[in-house]
Amino acid sequence: MPETAIAWFRRDLRTRDNPTLAAACGTDRVVPVYCFDPRRYGPRAFGGNASFEYPGLGAGRAQFERESVTDLRERLRDAGRDLLVRHGRPDEVLSAILDHVGADSLHYQTLPIPDERTHEQQVRSVLPDDITLEPHWTHTLHHVDDLPTPPDEIPDTFTPWRNEVEAESRVRDPIGVPEVPPLPDNVPEIGTIPDLDSLDVVGEVPDDDRMALDFEGGETAGQQRVEEYIWETDSLREYKQTRNGLIGRDYSSKFSPWLNVGCLSPREVYQAVQAYERERVSNDSTYWLNFELRWRDFFQFQFAKYGGQFFTPGGIRERTDLQWCRDETDFGRWQDGQTGVPFVDAAMRELAATGYVSNRARQNAASFLVHDLGIDWRWGAAHYEQHLLDYDPASNYGNWAYIAKVGNDSREGGFDVLSQAERYDPGAEYIRRWCPELDGVIVEYAREPWRMDEHEQRERGVVLGEEYPEPIVDPERL
Ligand SMILES: Cc1cc2nc3c(=O)[nH]c(=O)nc-3n(C[C@H](O)[C@H](O)[C@H](O)COP(=O)(O)OP(=O)(O)OC[C@H]3O[C@@H](n4cnc5c(N)ncnc54)[C@H](O)[C@@H]3O)c2cc1C
Known part of the structure; x- marks a missing residue:
């Protein structure tokens, strides 16, 4: 029997430098899957506390996510493969697909956010014991295993943490696009990408000619933005001086939407900065872009340390002396x-x-x-x-x-x-x-x-x- 793996995509919607996909591709058959989880749309509550509900995900980000999934699917199709898409809870979707194809393993991105951790646990709890489950840490510049101090012991202030990481942790090299094995013969229905109306989102997709950039989701558009910002406009050269700007395309990188759905890997951005330093200039601006990527990492590892405490009124400092008004x-x-x-x-x-x-x-x-x-x-x-x-x-x-x-x-x-x-x-x-x-x-x-x-x-x-x-x-x- 050929060995079959499921690659469950989450906020890692890319083929390059994607350790989850690469690990799944070590088998004979791979089923790439993405779930539009209905719990992520519609009203939300802090840490499950129903006393404060808020509208949740707006149409703009949902559209960016749809575009990113579309691009990933096209990339897989160009390689002769495909992406299964479902509008449903991952625990239900993945166990059904697993039953159908008889998969041996499930590879997925693990994230340090309480809701996302819960969803991972729910998936784990419904799968049979003989399935190999492989979580992969893929969204930060520094891999969690390469931190000089494990997340639950890291300092709560950025500077000592950054000093330690800069001195003692190396950024791993990005990995290339793997050769994706074929889908199994008995693959279930491929599924369509839900339209915005069927996702319970709030408001309209932003459309304003004063937008800093026409943000389009997907690995392809993310890479184009890296190319444009770093190489074509040479904006990186002056990033440290321009980064506090307010108007325009290039005062800052605008990489964040792509980084956060995983269309861009921070390690690839880091590698592009290194290449720029070799080929053009190495200065305080090139250093500073990496410095900001480490801010991003810092908050990820802080969440690994404190989890849901970040959603409480007194935060991780457990402050009880502050009275917030609710006007x-x-x-x-x-x-x-x-x-x-x-x-x-x-x-x-x-x-x-x-x-x-x-x-x-x-x-x-x-x-x-x-x-x-x-x-x-x-x-x-x-x-x-x-x-x-x-x-x-x-x-x-x-x-x-x-x-x-x-x-x-x-x-x-x-x-x-x-x-x-x-x-x-x-x-x-x-x-x-x-x-x-x-x-x-x-x-x-x-x-x-x-x-x-x-x-x-x-x-x-x-x-x-x-x-x-x-x-x-x-x-x-x-
Ligand atoms: C109140 C508040 C809320 C924020 N919410 C978010 C958010 O939901 N998502 C988000 O990505 N950023 C958030 N930021 C951080 C920052 O404003 C954005 O990352 C940045 O403006 C994105 O634009 P850029 O990609 O051009 O950034 P650049 O200046 O080009 O920086 C490069 C990358 O470094 C990272 N970065 C830069 N500054 C920060 C920072 N302060 N914290 C964490 N990462 C940083 C981002 O990934 C960014 O893409 C928030 C900042 C504030 C003050």
Whole structure:
């Protein structure tokens, strides 16, 4: 009997540098499978706590996922193989396929997120004992087994962790695309990729000509973006100087949506940076892109350490001294970009319209919600979760917890959003781009419209409370 393996794709939608696929391909027959798990769409609750439900996955990210699965299927078809697609729970889908084809092993990506761990356990619990189960750690730059300190003992601050990893851990070389063995003769129905209507998603797919980039899911588009950013536009050369930008394609890499569904492997990005350093230039910018990939790793390993504690109001620091307010009106105005603080409103409008926002704008909008409005940081994180194309539980909740001072940062205080606007948006171009009501006013007023007296407001056609909102907080306290 030929030996048959199932390769269960999760957030590793690629053929290159995919240890799960490569390991499955050591057999005679391989059944690649992807499940659109209905539990991932529709309303969600923090760590299973029904007291706070939120809308969950937005249409933009679901579309990105669909495109990524389509691309993976096309790649496998080009190699004469295929991808089975199901709209169902992995435990049910995989046990049915396994029964049907009589597989000997199941290979899958393992992830450090509580929900994803639960889904893995559910799959394991329904499969017969004689099936070989092979989890593979595939989504970080540094492999979990190569950490100098195991995740449950790592420091809670980034710098000592990074120093240790940079000194003592080597990034493994990416592996190539494997020769995928054929499907078994008795393969079940291949299945179609569900359309957006049949997935329970919220809102519309973003379509705005001010989008930083036309994000298209898939390994092919992800590789094209690496090619474009690193080689064609040579943008990596100045990444450290441009990375706090707010407008445009190339101030930062925009790799995040592809990294987070696994269309891009961080090790391949690292390898491309190394090649660039050899062939063009090795400088603080090339170092800094890897530095940011290590931030991404850090949050993944923090989740491996703390798991669901990241979703609690007091976070991993178990803070009980912070009282979060739950003002739905203020929260709604923040979500809608109607706080009356232009730098924050610009960020929130960009997020809703495009699904992507720069790191600088994300930080400021988050800090405003938490420190100036005092609203439960998890509400904000849930809103980002719904809209971000690059949403990743560890990066999102990890960064939010960091800003809310309940995570991996022991300092107090938030951002001064007004001085941040002055520093990072000196010409108020970002503000005007997303708050066109403020187009006709001078830079200082675009940033702080409440400085205009009533006469100036009328003269410039921006009456606060009519054309543009009054600030919802006392600007003197910002
Ligand atoms: C409140 C808040 C929420 C966030 N939510 C997410 C999220 O859900 N998913 C996500 O990928 N990033 C998140 N980030 C981190 C960061 O904003 C994005 O990774 C970055 O803006 C993506 O754009 P880029 O690919 O051009 O980044 P670049 O600046 O080009 O960085 C390269 C890569 O490094 C990684 N990276 C950079 N900064 C961070 C960081 N602070 N934390 C973790 N990884 C980082 C990303 O994978 C990114 O693609 C969040 C940041 C904040 C402040």
